[in-house]
Amino acid sequence: MFYIYPMRKLGVKERVIETASDLFYNQGYNQTGINQIIDEAGVAKASMYQHFRSKEDIAVAYLIARHTMWMGKLDECVAKEKSPKSKVICVFTYLTEWLTEVDFRGCGWQNIITDLPTDHNKIKDQAIYHKNELRGWLQKELSKEKEFTNKEAKELGDEVMVLIEGAIILSQIQKDTWPIVTAKKACKKILA
Amino acid sequence: MFYIYPMRKLGVKERVIETASDLFYNQGYNQTGINQIIDEAGVAKASMYQHFRSKEDIAVAYLIARHTMWMGKLDECVAKEKSPKSKVICVFTYLTEWLTEVDFRGCGWQNIITDLPTDHNKIKDQAIYHKNELRGWLQKELSKEKEFTNKEAKELGDEVMVLIEGAIILSQIQKDTWPIVTAKKACKKILA
DNA sequence: TCAAATAAACAGACTTGTCTGTATTGTGTG
DNA sequence: CACACAATACAGACAAGTCTGTTTATTTGA
CATH class of the missing domain: 1.10.10.60 (Homeodomain-like)
Structure with a gap:
């Protein structure tokens, strides 16, 4: 055959x-x-x-698969950018493309951890892990920029991180891109 | 008696x-x-x-009650500040006090809308309403500041709004104040 | 042949919402 | 003050369905 x-x-x-x-x-x-x-x-x-073993275990597998997918698409999206700084700003382009495509369904990790049975700790750990990876990614990128010291890069990365999370959840509630557009603008200011 | x-x-x-x-x-x-x-x-x-009439109706009543409580406590917390700008920055002090007190349980509206039966629209509307009220509050405060035009005040208010939402959800995931502290720092930069 | 996948029944607890009948309350009138 | 009537609250059974997870017995494919 x-x-x-x-x-x-x-x-x-x-x-x-x-x-x-x-x-x-x-x-x-x-x-x-x-x-x-x-x-x-x-x-x-x-x-x-x-x-x-359980429904929670399925969710953990889902989140692990989603993490590699999500980070992969992020890398893909920012690949065209030359400088680390513009890569970081490009994250908000990624957010716009992604979130409009999924009709502002928001972040898989945010969504799952906010209303969860108390004992589902493996899921919570996945959320912590994912956000830490993204946080590390931002800090690493910015530390490549010569104009920033390591300390500055970390602080700036964290500030961008907060903007990202806010843009995601707010665009989900308001079903609109304005929080992402606004966050991008703020990001540029912060990194300027 | x-x-x-x-x-x-x-x-x-x-x-x-x-x-x-x-x-x-x-x-x-x-x-x-x-x-x-x-x-x-x-x-x-x-x-x-x-x-x-239903469980959803109870939730709507809960969110309405929570809104007046939450905004009231916010006003109370920022009352001591003199300038509109410092009132806005003081929001992050409010966030820190509130979120540490509730052990980083996060935002009642964010938490309820992220995993909801599809038809529960009255709840979603409450979330939109609440966030719009806060957004309006920020814009109104900043528009009192003479150094900002109306347009600037609106844009800056939106940027602060994104920082607030990000600080709330991220502190909930990470169970730590760092996102709030970081957001406050970023807010000061943005309003400077 | 043998392990893996299947369908389907089952357990037992949970969900929202309805219903019945009884008890308690508050109020208006004499 | 006393009585009566209406409104409200009560306890609890019940419906009809959901949920996760287990078990059994049969079929499939290598």
Whole structure:
């Protein structure tokens, strides 16, 4: 047999993560039940529980996958920029493209940690990790800029970080790009 | 009979709103069921449904009550400041006091709208309203400052608004004051 | 043959909201 | 002050559905 398209179905694990990623992000963690995930993934419940201990574990896998995807797209988007400083400013271009595309659905990590059962600590840890990675990315980029000392680069990176988070959540609430546009303007001022 | 303390129990409506406010804010909207609310409020279920059509309606009442409380405390906190500009900067002092007191539980509106059933639009509207009020407050304060034109005041107010939102959500994720401290520093720069 | 995936039933707890019937309250009138 | 009537609050059962997670027994594919 010849398979023009790769007929090999994705494995159970991959299908679950893929489906859950879509559902968790677009309709919310609390709004998404196990049953919907396995139905849409076309997977038996017992098979799913062979690969994941709990719903929280699925969410952790989702967030890990999302992290590499999100950081990858960020790198891709800022690649065309020459200076570290303009790379950092370009983050807000990335935010605009991304958030308008998803109809201002906001940040996957912000969304999941704000209304979570008290004991879901693995999810919270993923949020902390992701935000720390982004924070580190900003600081690292800015530290490449000769005009800044290391200390300055760290402080400026943190300020940009706050602007990013504010732009994301506010654009989500207001369903508008103005917070991102505003944040970009503020970012330029700060780095000037 | 003499009642030293006001013996008059609060009415059903008030008790429900008070209890629900505590629960919705501290353990989350999705994590709080009707039954827990009526149990802790000491109210019969039928009585509660006499005053509120649905759980969403309780949440709306909670957010309305929270809005007046929150804005009131803000006004109180910045009252000691003389200039409009320092009032605006003082918002971050307010944030620090508030958020450390509630152990970085974050913003009631941000928390409730990020993982909500799709049809809960009355709640979303409350979030939009609250954020617009705060945005207007900032713009109004800054427009009192003679050194800014009206247009400048609006733009600067929006930039501060983004910083505020970012500081709240990021301090919630990281369980630390650094985002607020950083936002304050950035705010001073922007208004300088 | 053998491990993995399947369908489907099941447990048990939870959800919002309705309903019934009883008890308690407050108010207006005599 | 006393009585009656209406409004409200009460406890708790109930409906109809959701949820996560387990188990069993069957089928599939290498």
